[in-house]
Amino acid sequence: MNKSNILTSKENYLDQIRLNKGIEKMKGAYNDLLSHNEEEALDMLNSENLQFPTLFVLHGEIKKQRLLDKLNSRNKLALNIINTVFSDNIRFDSDEENHKTAKWMLETGYESDGLNPHYDELLDKVAVALIKIYNDHDSLRIIEKLIYNRYNRGSYIYDLVWAFFESRNPESIKMVVKRLLSKDSKDLELSQKLLGFVPCPNRENEHDIIFQYKYTSRWISENLPYLCYTGDHFQQTPCPIPFELSLENKYLQNTTQLESPKNQRSYTEDELSILDDFRKLEPDKQELLSNHSHFLHKISKKRWKKWINKSIADQIENVNL
């Protein structure tokens, strides 16, 4: 590339060399440019279109060359995050500038996942911070891609999976369901593991993927409003159930707010009295009533209200008719 076009190109010159010719060539080009024209080299580093992996691989050189003070605040903050991760003393300040920097690191950096173990660890911390500190659910799509790509190549996924579900965002569940349609068998395998909380029959039948997808989608669509987050994860138990269907909520048509730290609203006195009887029922009867309640509420709120105010015995009789 002609150097006069370097700063006008959409793609950063240093990124281009890194992506097309490798890290060592990029380091060489950077050092060459720096020795001839420091200002231009710094402009490239500080340009808006720089991708994080380039800064990451140059962070050692930048430190040696004592250029830290000449970097923009995005790069300074990113290098500070790198240093804290490597010194095992990581902290993300909750201000907007740190948030933007973390987002830039993940968005421009996720495609280079696997660069080296330090880099992957750093991406984990950034992804977890975006969900747990900055509540940035726009990042879920990228985190989902990272999880599946890593699972495919046998890399560590468990902190990302934890943060992904800790978001308590219904979209995270829907993304996993969509992956059931992937042609990649590893994607399917992971989705089946992550969706272990859906009571899908015939899960073992690998040839019936379309059935699995349709059944799971239908189950999620019907039960999503009544799911509670349990916090179960893969480090805790062989078959984690991160989400649990609350039959009580479904029965009372109490839609759960997954995002809320508490999984259910307070009940009214009438509801508490109905629940008293409901809780005494066997699980199969509870399931029957909660399914019927959902069905009735969907077709007629008026009929539902009449039904829910009947005695439990009458409700069951009504369902069996």
Next chain:
Amino acid sequence: MIEIGSNSISFETLTNQMDLNGDKKTIAYILASSDYVYRYASEDYLKFELDLRKSIINAAISLNRSRFSFRVFRKSRCNPDYWSRTNEGGFLLQNNVKPSDAINDIYTNSSSYATECSTAMVIVYYKALVDVLPKELFNSLFPEIYLMNWQHLDRDIGIVDYPNVHDYLPGDGRYFKNPDVDPMTPEWQGENVFDLGDGYYYGHGIGIGSGETIISELNKYRIENAERSAYLLDSAKRPNFKHLADKYLSFI
């Protein structure tokens, strides 16, 4: 209550017949004095469960006394003579070694190993089985071992995490959850432990202590202004004692 065949058996009879003491006596007492009926096909099956539970306790205490360290999966390490470290930080049995030797090496060359608490739990289960089963049987049952949290356990161990159990018994796997963990230290989102009896637990990374000790350690790794304390979940993990006893009894 304990039923062997279709006959209930008292704790006293059991103690005399099986010459029980220590942890095994405690476990037998809990089983015999429970409202729940614990059924065994024969005395051998009960004896096997007591032996394996005792072996789990011993394996947990030995691991705690060893130089086996705590490290997050990304920084885990193992002895390459017996294990290959995988990309995700698990330990995969080498092809040319005996599974029983590889498990024993974790205890004898413990300073060569480091990982998180969930994999430590799995190691304890395998070590307990190495010590209870004849080596030939152990090696034929577990020719391929992959030590990586709970996700690659051999089906023959048959670990199930029961949400509700009638009684908690020494040798049970339990979990202390830390719901307000600092997100930058997710390795402290909870502690996998073994119930050692008398209110004591072993968890890798924390060591042996009471429930209060485990909770207090986990609480040190919470977010600022955390509202929730760590707590012990009701669930309990148990291997499939009956299946393992079947294998053992048909082998000897």
